[in-house]
Amino acid sequence: MSAASLGGRLRRVALRQSYAFALVLLVVTVAVNYYLQPNFFQPGLLSGNLLLFVPLMLVAVGQTVVVIGGGIDLSLGAIVSMANVIIVTLMAQEPSASRILLALGAGLGAGILAGALNGFCVAVLRFQPIVTTFATSFVFSGLALYVLPEPGGTIPPGLQGFYYTNPLGLPMVLWVVIVVLLLWNLLRSTRYGPYLYATGGRDLSAFVSGVPVSSVRFLSYCIAGLMAALAALALALSTGTGNPIGGTELMLQSIVAVVLGGTRLSGGQGGVVGSIIGVVILSLIQSIVSFSPAPSSWQTLINGLIVVAALAGPGLFALLRRGVRT
Amino acid sequence: MKRIGLNPIVIALILAVILFAVGGIVQPGFASYGQAMNILRLAAFLGIVAAGQTLVIISGGEGIDLSVGAVITLGAILVFRIGDGQNDQALLALAIALGVGLLIGATNGLGITLLGIPPLVMTLGMTGVVQGLILVITGGRVEGGAAPALTGLVTNPLILGIPGVIFLWLLLGALMWALLRRTAYGRRLFAIGTNRVTAKLSGVRVPSVLVLTYALSGMLAALGGVVLLGYTEQVFLNLGDPYTLPSVAAVVVGGTLLAGGVGSYFGTMAGALVLTLLTSLLTALDLPESMRLIVYGATLLLLLSLYGRQKALRQ
Numbered sequence: 001m002s003a004a005s006l007g008g009r010l011r012r013v014a015l016r017q018s019y020a021f022a023l024v025l026l027v028v029t030v031a032v033n034y035y036l037q038p039n040f041f042q043p044g045l046l047s048g049n050l051l052l053f054v055p056l057m058l059v060a061v062g063q064t065v066v067v068i069g070g071g072i073d074l075s076l077g078a079i080v081s082m083a084n085v086i087i088v089t090l091m092a093q094e095p096s097a098s099r100i101l102l103a104l105g106a107g108l109g110a111g112i113l114a115g116a117l118n119g120f121c122v123a124v125l126r127f128q129p130i131v132t133t134f135a136t137s138f139v140f141s142g143l144a145l146y147v148l149p150e151p152g153g154t155i156p157p158g159l160q161g162f163y164y165t166n167p168l169g170l171p172m173v174l175w176v177v178i179v180v181l182l183l184w185n186l187l188r189s190t191r192y193g194p195y196l197y198a199t200g201g202r203d204l205s206a207f208v209s210g211v212p213v214s215s216v217r218f219l220s221y222c223i224a225g226l227m228a229a230l231a232a233l234a235l236a237l238s239t240g241t242g243n244p245i246g247g248t249e250l251m252l253q254s255i256v257a258v259v260l261g262g263t264r265l266s267g268g269q270g271g272v273v274g275s276i277i278g279v280v281i282l283s284l285i286q287s288i289v290s291f292s293p294a295p296s297s298w299q300t301l302i303n304g305l306i307v308v309a310a311l312a313g314p315g316l317f318a319l320l321r322r323g324v325r326t
Numbered sequence: 327m328k329r330i331g332l333n334p335i336v337i338a339l340i341l342a343v344i345l346f347a348v349g350g351i352v353q354p355g356f357a358s359y360g361q362a363m364n365i366l367r368l369a370a371f372l373g374i375v376a377a378g379q380t381l382v383i384i385s386g387g388e389g390i391d392l393s394v395g396a397v398i399t400l401g402a403i404l405v406f407r408i409g410d411g412q413n414d415q416a417l418l419a420l421a422i423a424l425g426v427g428l429l430i431g432a433t434n435g436l437g438i439t440l441l442g443i444p445p446l447v448m449t450l451g452m453t454g455v456v457q458g459l460i461l462v463i464t465g466g467r468v469e470g471g472a473a474p475a476l477t478g479l480v481t482n483p484l485i486l487g488i489p490g491v492i493f494l495w496l497l498l499g500a501l502m503w504a505l506l507r508r509t510a511y512g513r514r515l516f517a518i519g520t521n522r523v524t525a526k527l528s529g530v531r532v533p534s535v536l537v538l539t540y541a542l543s544g545m546l547a548a549l550g551g552v553v554l555l556g557y558t559e560q561v562f563l564n565l566g567d568p569y570t571l572p573s574v575a576a577v578v579v580g581g582t583l584l585a586g587g588v589g590s591y592f593g594t595m596a597g598a599l600v601l602t603l604l605t606s607l608l609t610a611l612d613l614p615e616s617m618r619l620i621v622y623g624a625t626l627l628l629l630l631s632l633y634g635r636q637k638a639l640r641q
Contacts, residue, residue: 138626316441
């Protein structure tokens with residue numbers, strides 16, 4: 001095999017990945033960050049910045065699974081808020097080991113149950129995903145306010161301290177990414193992986209070829225609920241307190257991250273790797289804006305424009321390529 | 327065809343009557359004439375915004391406009407700043423607000439058609455941009471005022487104790503009916519909502535219809551913001567946010583299919599009325615906010631179960 005054909009093959013493999021464009025964006029945003037902030041690559045600083053985005057990363061991973069299965073979940077932010085206040089209120093009363101385990105179990109259980117409610121409505125009752133999860137988001141927000149009407153409560157300080165350590169010399173954020181990717185690959189290697197992609201791609205043909213479409217879809221919402229609950233835990237650990245509306249912003253951002261990562265909202269395609277890159281890109285864009293010399297009242301606008309430009313990227317390339325050809 | 331068009335509207339209207347009656351039973355004074363006018367007025371704000379959402383959703387292709395909330399806020403702030411509480415400035419301010427809304431919507435449409443960005447994400451990204459614009463314009467604090475003519479339109483009774491904004495809403499209803507059922511644009515909109523490929527093959531210029539649709543949605547959202555300003559007389563940075571997803575819900579409750587190609591604005595009007603009645607009823611019951619949210623969400627789920635279901639795979 002000649003070097004040229006090997007290079008061509010490598011390029012084709014890279015381009016075939018749904019997150020090819022996200023990789024380009026990642027390189028560009030890292031370069032701009034390095035230009036604005038020469039100490040950007042200092043490990044402590046970098047991992048510290050990224051640690052703030054762990055809740056969004058976990059929500060985006062859950063959102064990806066739902067989107068691949070052909071759905072969408074607008075209630076994930078509300079599930080984060082609900083699980084967050086459940087975990088914090090149960091932990092705050094008495095910081096013993098059994099109590100902490102109980103709090104974790106209750107929080108994660110609530111997340112899975114909430115996902116199961118979404119999954120039941122969408123997969124079994126066949127309601128439309130967008131409006132259904134919008135409706136259930138009210139239920140979860142209400143429950144969050146019922147558990148904890150005002151932001152407050154504290155988690156055991158030792159637990160919070162652990163979140164900011166570097167176990168075995170690797171930063172916590174890297175551990176989260178490694179565990180998530182391992183679990184994702186485990187999921188894909190089971191029968192569920194191909195079933196999920198088939199369901200999202202063409203649910204009728206999947207159904208005809210014997211894929212249990214309803215169960216696959218139901219499970220995808222349960223997984224998203226669990227990921228939202230894990231995000232709630234990360235939020236509690238990073239802030240040290242509970243907030244009944246703490247997850248609100250994560251919902252829409254998670255969709256932007258999923259799309260930036262190359263997963264199409266029409267379903268049946270994409271993956272978790274791209275979404276994680278998407279979240280990192282969002283965090284890097286934010287850091288570019290805050291280190292740029294722009295006045296603070298302009299920062300939201302600049303951030304918004306860069307995000308739209310990033311979303312427009314693949315379409316712009318396609319448009320230019322068509323223009324060159326004709 | 328007739329059945330699909332009629333049923334959801336009838337269901338929604340019956341629901342509205344039931345909600346109103348329940349309100350009258352559990353809370354004396356809820357079913358009064360004055361309270362009914364108040365609820366209609368609140369429904370008009372949601373209804374005006376949901377008019378654009380109806381067009382976008384009928385256009386199909388996963389069409390949805392999540393930028394309406396931010397555009398409502400921007401429209402209100404522009405009129406607040408430029409109009410500055412003067413009647414003679416009000417028309418100019420209105421024209422600018424509607425023009426800006428139109429431009430934002432057209433940009434959404436261009437991003438969706440030209441660059442192939444999914445509507446949900448494009449309008450979501452646009453929300454961030456519009457929020458940024460609002461911060462740049464206001465610098466965090468807003469000075470200005472609502473013109474007396476505008477507040478008069480919303481608060482003062484015009485005929486039989488009915489405020490002018492309700493007549494405005496009815497006029498919009500008539501215009502929307504004419505637009506959807508009696509113009510070439512309306513026919514093309516339903517055609518591309520039903521099947522883009524056949525519409526294109528029959529000579530419909532799909533991109534221009536789509537850009538126009540999203541532009542109209544932006545303009546109607548800005549109009550909603552202007553009217554809302556007449557009610558609140560104050561602006562704040564998240565004034566329009568509570569209208570974004572309810573505008574989608576109003577369209578769906580009104581029987582317009584999220585898949586596109588089927589729907590009517592009368593349905594959306596009924597849907598806006600039902601959602602506003604529900605909110606008012608829950609407020610009148612004086613429940614804690616947590617319970618109010620839970621009941622609202624559960625009722626919305628119940629409404630969806632009536633006619634929001636998709637076809638079964640096994641047939």
